[in-house]
Amino acid sequence: MDSPLNSEIESFFDSAPPLNDRAAISEKLKEFIALNSSESGKGSRSPLLIIAKYTISYIHCHVTISFTIRRVACVTSGGTTVPLEQRCVRYIDNFSSGHRGAASTEHLIKMGYAVIFLYRRGTCEPYCSSLPDDAFLECFEVTKESAVQVCQPYSEAVKRAIRDHHAAVAGGLLLKLPFTTIFEYLQMLQMIAVSSRSLGPCSMFYLAAAVSDFYVPWKSMAEHKIQSGSGPLDIQLLQVPKMLSVLRKEWAPMAFCISFKLETDAEILLEKADMARKKYGMHAVVANELLSRKEQVVVVTNNGKIPVYRDKTSSDSDVEKPLTKLLVDRHSVYIKDSNT
Amino acid sequence: MDSPLNSEIESFFDSAPPLNDRAAISEKLKEFIALNSSESGKGSRSPLLIIAKYTISYIHCHVTISFTIRRVACVTSGGTTVPLEQRCVRYIDNFSSGHRGAASTEHLIKMGYAVIFLYRRGTCEPYCSSLPDDAFLECFEVTKESAVQVCQPYSEAVKRAIRDHHAAVAGGLLLKLPFTTIFEYLQMLQMIAVSSRSLGPCSMFYLAAAVSDFYVPWKSMAEHKIQSGSGPLDIQLLQVPKMLSVLRKEWAPMAFCISFKLETDAEILLEKADMARKKYGMHAVVANELLSRKEQVVVVTNNGKIPVYRDKTSSDSDVEKPLTKLLVDRHSVYIKDSNT
Numbered sequence: 221m222d223s224p225l226n227s228e229i230e231s232f233f234d235s236a237p238p239l240n241d242r243a244a245i246s247e248k249l250k251e252f253i254a255l256n257s258s259e260s261g262k263g264s265r266s267p268l269l270i271i272a273k274y275t276i277s278y279i280h281c282h283v284t285i286s287f288t289i290r291r292v293a294c295v296t297s298g299g300t301t302v303p304l305e306q307r308c309v310r311y312i313d314n315f316s317s318g319h320r321g322a323a324s325t326e327h328l329i330k331m332g333y334a335v336i337f338l339y340r341r342g343t344c345e346p347y348c349s350s351l352p353d354d355a356f357l358e359c360f361e362v363t364k365e366s367a368v369q370v371c372q373p374y375s376e377a378v379k380r381a382i383r384d385h386h387a388a389v390a391g392g393l394l395l396k397l398p399f400t401t402i403f404e405y406l407q408m409l410q411m412i413a414v415s416s417r418s419l420g421p422c423s424m425f426y427l428a429a430a431v432s433d434f435y436v437p438w439k440s441m442a443e444h445k446i447q448s449g450s451g452p453l454d455i456q457l458l459q460v461p462k463m464l465s466v467l468r469k470e471w472a473p474m475a476f477c478i479s480f481k482l483e484t485d486a487e488i489l490l491e492k493a494d495m496a497r498k499k500y501g502m503h504a505v506v507a508n509e510l511l512s513r514k515e516q517v518v519v520v521t522n523n524g525k526i527p528v529y530r531d532k533t534s535s536d537s538d539v540e541k542p543l544t545k546l547l548v549d550r551h552s553v554y555i556k557d558s559n560t
Numbered sequence: 561m562d563s564p565l566n567s568e569i570e571s572f573f574d575s576a577p578p579l580n581d582r583a584a585i586s587e588k589l590k591e592f593i594a595l596n597s598s599e600s601g602k603g604s605r606s607p608l609l610i611i612a613k614y615t616i617s618y619i620h621c622h623v624t625i626s627f628t629i630r631r632v633a634c635v636t637s638g639g640t641t642v643p644l645e646q647r648c649v650r651y652i653d654n655f656s657s658g659h660r661g662a663a664s665t666e667h668l669i670k671m672g673y674a675v676i677f678l679y680r681r682g683t684c685e686p687y688c689s690s691l692p693d694d695a696f697l698e699c700f701e702v703t704k705e706s707a708v709q710v711c712q713p714y715s716e717a718v719k720r721a722i723r724d725h726h727a728a729v730a731g732g733l734l735l736k737l738p739f740t741t742i743f744e745y746l747q748m749l750q751m752i753a754v755s756s757r758s759l760g761p762c763s764m765f766y767l768a769a770a771v772s773d774f775y776v777p778w779k780s781m782a783e784h785k786i787q788s789g790s791g792p793l794d795i796q797l798l799q800v801p802k803m804l805s806v807l808r809k810e811w812a813p814m815a816f817c818i819s820f821k822l823e824t825d826a827e828i829l830l831e832k833a834d835m836a837r838k839k840y841g842m843h844a845v846v847a848n849e850l851l852s853r854k855e856q857v858v859v860v861t862n863n864g865k866i867p868v869y870r871d872k873t874s875s876d877s878d879v880e881k882p883l884t885k886l887l888v889d890r891h892s893v894y895i896k897d898s899n900t
Binding site for chain 1: 625641648649650651652654655681682683687693694695696697699700701704706710718719721723725730770772774783785794796797798799850851
């Protein structure tokens, strides 16, 4: 680790306040990955799961062992905060409802993946993406007999949401890990990546979170709430080192990696997405424009740019369905190529 | 409006993007206030409601008309965002879960108030404050017979939450108005204050929202997402003009006004709270310190400083219960004094 980027990354992690619950997160990750890479996993095996073949060479003896291994995706979701004070009252945030990450997680689980959902506390969670914003208060009522019942017209959606969520968690197919700050997010992403190494090419990183580009290093941050009353405020922010390169090269070099590029200016979007793909060695970059992102995105790969549209003939379809389908197909090819 | 403060305020409002749904909000407010200031209001009258007496003097004839009028509180809750781009991807935010505003609203309604709950979209809502963060997914399960049922141990809390929320909304005692940005918040606060004028001293402003002190004027804001990649970022922010003075003096001069002061440094808290009380003419300022704010606060009035503690002998009590009780008592005295 002696390139300028690596020293920036080292200085970022050195400066970050340590995770409060690192040991508990590490334990959960270990368990989740063990469960989903063993034959005795709780979840049933889907026919979509690809058999991974590992060839062990030992002097003159070649043994090929075949076993099934569930694909595991780490889906990141929601925006990261950048605190402006150590005892944080104010922070910079990135706009993200978390809808894309939550909906994509549902589709990936349906297609046989186990998902580590690394999400911003309070943003949309899997199986809630089709419900109203304050689902809890809007979807239920208490009958005269003092029973809680689901209001129409939410009945079917609510049942499906609760049932599918319970099934995914109980089946060991969904691990939800919440974060708030950029410091928590990047430390947790590193932990997940390193823990997922054993999955080889069966691991996918689906990096839909809106990650801050700028931050204030912990050590140069004001301790207390910045006082108002003395005129305008100037804030100097450093660039967050680009962790995508180090994720690809060091943390999880065998994983299939997809990043997301959001712009408000459609003119520069595709070019920036392609630059990011090349610069960080991503297998695909999903380009989305703020206003049209729920209707269409463009998947940028080394084979070209593939537009993906929401199915407009169905009112309850989303763009995440064809998007995840396309990326899962690409992942299948990637696993196949890695094994030959 | 020609003082330096007033010209700052004018320039803030001139610069703000107009509210999308101003007409609909105005209609809702008018209806809610009419409902709660007429004898034929839907809600039942609580014995706690004070009879307001207005004396009409007309030359030599003095007529005293007595009629009941429900007290109406505007409770503000959650943090306001300050966009850094017009097509907003990044913004500055203030830490606030909205728990204090939500819990206080519940207590005020219980004590006979109607509440206009002006809250940050996505933060805690009244009747949800005692439930887990992702209440929707944690509190329910689907039975084998495909019915939705409440999991133990949430059964009673969930029923109470749903029932009380429905009763408050159906009874015309709770109007929820969500905001996101500082621009929306201050425009909506002004609308509420001006609409509440007819309630005279029966109107209360309980300003628990964490309002930004600094902002970027709309007209000098970047249109598109600020690009990273060219080194550190400098942000210059102007001070948000202090609207508390204008609320007291112009928007709602008869209302009983309580503001909140949050600091991380206990050393300066009480002094700053008392300065704010004097400067903005507040009837009370609630001083709270970031780490201890759920256990104790200090109510600063012109009669001195009154500490308020959570009742530690009861596990489900909160500091908002004794706090709202104290402030309602003060409001009663204020109404009485205003009528004599």
